[in-house]
Amino acid sequence: MLRMDLKGEDLPKYWYNIVSDLPDLPPPIHPATKEPLGPNDFYPLFPKECVNQEFSKERYVAIPEELREFYLRIGRPTPLYRAKRLEEYLGTPAKIYYKREDVSPTGSHKLNTALAQAFYAAKEGLEYLTTETGAGQWGSALSYATMMMGIRALVFMVRISYLQKPYRKLVMRLYGAEVVPSPSDRTEVGRKYLERDPEHPGSLGIAISEAIEAAMKDDKAKYSLGSVLNHVLLHQTIIGLEAKKQFEALGEKPDILIGCVGGGSNFAGFTFPFLEEVLKEKGSYDVVAVEPSAVPSLTDGEYRYDFGDTAGITPLLMMYTLGHDFVPPPIHAGGLRYHGAAPTVSLLKKKGIIRSVKYPQEDVFEAGRIFARTEGIIPAPETNHAIKAAIDEALKAKKDGERKIIAFNFSGHGLLDLKGYEDVLKI
């Protein structure tokens, strides 16, 4: 078995809501009053159905039929591959599998939630969604999704990325999104920063503030986030739900599950459906969250309430954090440059249900090169983190002579990140 496909009719009909199995998940709280926040506090900001899902205790949330059509269109169910050539290269007795989230039109898992959010926004009658983007992976996904749902996207893109990484900006514009470099003159926050420095390079924190402000002051718009929140991770569980079916069809059960973590959305999407068994004490998995050494929130952060954004304008979330004022070094894995980790992922780490590891940039790019040279697909810098951990587990299995089954989420391809390979590997 090189590749395990599912049929279109095997596309999951429900997302798995891990919150239903985490009754002790600390709620978001108000920064001033410290009171728990509820749906009413979020309705002005996010599409209504997303807020309902954010607070839902339902275990299985139905995926609307029309949305499933869009999932089919982007290549879902995505194939599960066996990394036979990588195994042979490593000389390991372990089996390595990877779930290919790179096959979507924007090249990553991000569309799984972008489509859902844009779907609910369009249904609610909104005209557009605002969001922020760093390198542009999330912005591309939301631009695609809003276009498909017949609404628009207003994307605040960190100015330095806007100038230095023009390709994803072009993807967004080709999809009809309005992309503005942040800080911009479109918001009060943006104007404040521009007054101080007309060439301000921007930051994800400022871009979030601008996107929220822009959404709040227009009735026709709401705001969209690409990770961290419960409803975002919920939408991503389609990855793991498919993977479970694929392993069942193979008659195999993974021992080790691996994903890279920035905010936590691809990691959660891949692992939560397996963790359902663990939380119900019906199964056990070694679940590994992989972080960059430069931004090791789960590995070296504190578990406490902190702001979700850098500027400190969001509610407080209970999570592992390096501090909301932590400035992540400019590593190429832009999607992992987040100071915290999703509250659900953080709680699972706190409980010891998952563990985390961290790797320096050079090591993960070298893992990416090995993967490209064996399996033939060029991974995104973020994905290289998961690959590095999978390789290390496979080598451990070799040392121990154990026939482990390792599975990781191949979250995206690196075709628009080739500069990173050039810089780090000097190719």
Place this chain on the structure above:
Amino acid sequence: MLRMDLKGEDLPKYWYNIVSDLPDLPPPIHPATKEPLGPNDFYPLFPKECVNQEFSKERYVAIPEELREFYLRIGRPTPLYRAKRLEEYLGTPAKIYYKREDVSPTGSHKLNTALAQAFYAAKEGLEYLTTETGAGQWGSALSYATMMMGIRALVFMVRISYLQKPYRKLVMRLYGAEVVPSPSDRTEVGRKYLERDPEHPGSLGIAISEAIEAAMKDDKAKYSLGSVLNHVLLHQTIIGLEAKKQFEALGEKPDILIGCVGGGSNFAGFTFPFLEEVLKEKGSYDVVAVEPSAVPSLTDGEYRYDFGDTAGITPLLMMYTLGHDFVPPPIHAGGLRYHGAAPTVSLLKKKGIIRSVKYPQEDVFEAGRIFARTEGIIPAPETNHAIKAAIDEALKAKKDGERKIIAFNFSGHGLLDLKGYEDVLKI
């Protein structure tokens, strides 16, 4: 039906060799003697099995079992999509289908022959293949294929592209290929040009000459070509063979078949298996080859013997040509900048079995934008030519009130060609 998948076991077991149904195909001839050339003339240059296929009269050529595994790996059978959103946008009664050759790791159909050629080269015991590449699409495919087969690639890349289009160069290097800017000091031809001008921008013609020279002077190497020749087009017929099965499964029969033409490989791959019916007078299709207005070899060229390369060192091929010394304008569709067209494709045009159209660059990029905004996939500049023709046929069907079934080959994605969109569409 949005997407028609085939199962892995439906992957074709044979390629279709149209030469068997074209008994009057003029042979390649020697430039000086004008004598027809045979296999012995080509064995020193190309892998032996490729030469045998070049001259084969067998109708169905078996695809080796091991090679089929590699086809599975790259995403074959590729899906057939219905362009429902494009149809709705155009308000046409026509149905539009497209075959997705963009899903492979290097993003185009080129792997179909690259894998076959590298497979035969490795079997023959060769250590590496040499080739030339312009923008790098073909070079990327051969780099992937040689890596997968455990041999190497030496790619002569036109210097101006090497300098201005670094991304595909990085793809090739990541896959372990040796990429040298051409003209180079590796060959006599190259050194001659470098002596004249150390900053020589290069051309595809010079790069071909260098790749051939490098292959000829090393027993461990042979040369590989990405289009034009019979065996190359043969390997590509897997596209159309799959598409035929998909239309059969749908219970539909296309009226119009469309592909873009540079050398002719993706066009041939998609249409030849359908043309088998035409040549046997068992069916009829309106088959459209789409060219850039800037390089209209089939549309405005002469049908005569001409050199296959620019420098005039190859055998003479009977084909529609603009003259081997024609300098194609620097349009973004680098894959269509070829002065001639494959002898088989040319003969079919001469016989009136296929027809050709040409479009200016602005129109095809606008078609690409429409496609991206409706179907959500960003096409390669080459592919935009096929899309433009499909749109025009759909609009004609609308005017005539005809429920035509239109099918085109979506030969590749444009993620590494976004600069072209920026330049032409001013996005």
